[in-house]
Amino acid sequence: MNKIDIEIPKQKEYSYPVIISENLIEKAEEYIKHCTKAKKFLVVTNETIYPLFKERFKLSGSKFLVLPDGEEYKSLEYANKIIDSAIEDKLDRTDAIIALGGGVIGDMAGFGAAVYQRGIDYIQIPTTLLAQVDSSVGGKVAVNHREGKNLIGNFYQPKLVLSDISALDTLDLRQFKTGLAEVLKYAFIENSCRENGSFFKFLKDNREKIFAKDRNSIEELISTCCRLKSIVVNHDEKEKGLRAILNFGHTFAHAIEKTTNYTKYTHGEAVSIGMVWAFEFALSLNIIDKDYCEECINLIKDYGLMTKPDENIDENALFEAMTIDKKVQQGKIRFVIPKNNFKVEVISNIEGNDVLDFLKNIKNSY
Ligand SMILES: NC(=O)c1ccc[n+]([C@@H]2O[C@H](COP(=O)([O-])OP(=O)(O)OC[C@H]3O[C@@H](n4cnc5c(N)ncnc54)[C@H](O)[C@@H]3O)[C@@H](O)[C@H]2O)c1
Incomplete structure (x- = not known):
């Protein structure tokens, strides 16, 4: 297991750990409970990833939101579905959004977490190699506009990144x-x-x-x-x-x-x-x-x-x-x-x- 602390200078409270190991999806609860006081979790994923990991992911208080798969859905319209779902599930400011997926889901769920009630806790479980080496770290969250990629976004740090290397087994x-x-x-x-x-x-x-x-x-x-x-x-x-x-x-x-x-x-x-x-x-x-x-x-x-x-x-x-x-x-x-x-x-x-x-x-x- 490797743990890397991402420190945010001048804002130590926004620093967060990245854990890299096998079978972290199964152990999500163990790690997540240490980094947030949330009782309810909205797990944002897509229709490709959901069937692959739904049985493995166990976290009490969690509910899945399954979005369509594709960069074209990284939009305000679909970010709004995250907000709708958070409102419907009555998530409050102490609850959390989890991104379970590649960079598209990570960017969009992070954006949803950044704007819902002016920001709630957010956890990344990246499932592509690109997301594990790049998009899950660094705090950039965004959705696309028809005029360009990532035109609507912000910097918003996750509380935790769980990079499960066994998730890469199913990646083509x-x-x-x-x-x-x-x-x-x-x-x-x-x-x-x-x-x-x-x-x-x-x-x-x-x-x-x-x-x-x-x-x-x-x-x-x-x-x-x-x-x-x-x-x-x-x-x-x-x-x-x-x-x-x-x-x-x-x-x-x-x-x-x-x-x-x-x-x-x-x-x-x-x-x-x-x-x-x-x-x-x-x-x-x-x-x-x-x-x-x-x-x-x-x-x-x-x-x-x-x-x-x-x-x-x-x-x-x-x-x-x-x-x-x-x-x-x-x-x-x-x-x-x-x-x-x-x-x-x-x-x-x-x-x-x-x-x-x-x-x-x-x-x-x-
Ligand atoms: N925030 C940042 O700093 C940052 C950096 C780089 C890229 N990005 C963004 O990341 C996005 C690209 O991310 P990506 O390359 O992960 O693409 P992606 O999220 O579209 O995932 C690629 C494909 O792999 C599938 N998939 C994901 N995990 C899987 C798994 N374990 N097994 C099988 N299939 C799986 C997805 O459903 C999708 O079809 C872009 O939107 C880009 O703008 C953000």
Whole structure:
């Protein structure tokens, strides 16, 4: 069992533990009763996850709300169903909402918890690799608007995160790889979080065990990612500075997702392509060495992650999507650019023409 404390500087009362182990869903009651005084629990999940875990999840005072499965339901309309259900079940300010699911359920249940009666306790039980290494930690909660993803949201910390690695047994390969894209991202940014990291080597040496979902390897992998995220988030809870490095690969990724209407690629697929492009872009600007660029892209390839889109995406559409992304400040595109030796840097003065030329060239190369 691994326990990582996510500390919120200046607001110690909002700090919370992340527990990473097997069979935590069965033991939920034991952990949850220690972190909240709630007597009633609204467990938000979806119709895919519910049949998988309903028998395993035991917590007195809990009631399930089963929502449809899909990013398209991460909306105010469905967040309102969480509120309706909380009102119907007469949850008061001392009760709690539990998210049992992937990042979609986590973000939406967290949003519901943040706004219901100005905020009630909230517990995350992430069931996808992406949610265990990324979305369950850090306190970002949101729903989508038709004009863009996560446009309506806030920062709201859970009381507890229970990452049950046995939940990953039922996750399909595509979703597992989606999480792995975020995992590899941590390896590429590690030395900007702490010195002398060895996560890249761990991932290189343990690929087969990771794909076999070997318990120790997965526990170490999730723990390392959460530890790295916690270092960053501890410094920068509300994304003013250091936290931006977590967006490595994401500026291109968000543009890919947006130009393909969020339907063609999973977030992780877009992120792995985005990281490849970020390495290629940095190479074209002579920011990284060719050997380092190849070493990193080879890890992405070894993990069987996507390195390019499987269709031509118009470079002007991609560029336009990048310029309306939240990562644009004062008209300049903000890039998390890789540097040698698993470091990254946030650069805000990249010329638009350089980006457009790069997108044109990269399109011609696949
Ligand atoms: N809050 C944050 O900091 C943050 C960070 C990254 C991503 N996100 C958000 O996370 C969402 C993506 O999360 P995701 O990748 O987990 O997608 P998801 O929640 O849609 O889950 C992916 C699929 O896996 C299914 N599933 C979940 N757990 C399963 C299990 N154990 N076995 C079998 N199937 C299972 C789900 O029903 C769904 O069909 C996006 O909405 C994104 O915006 C938030």
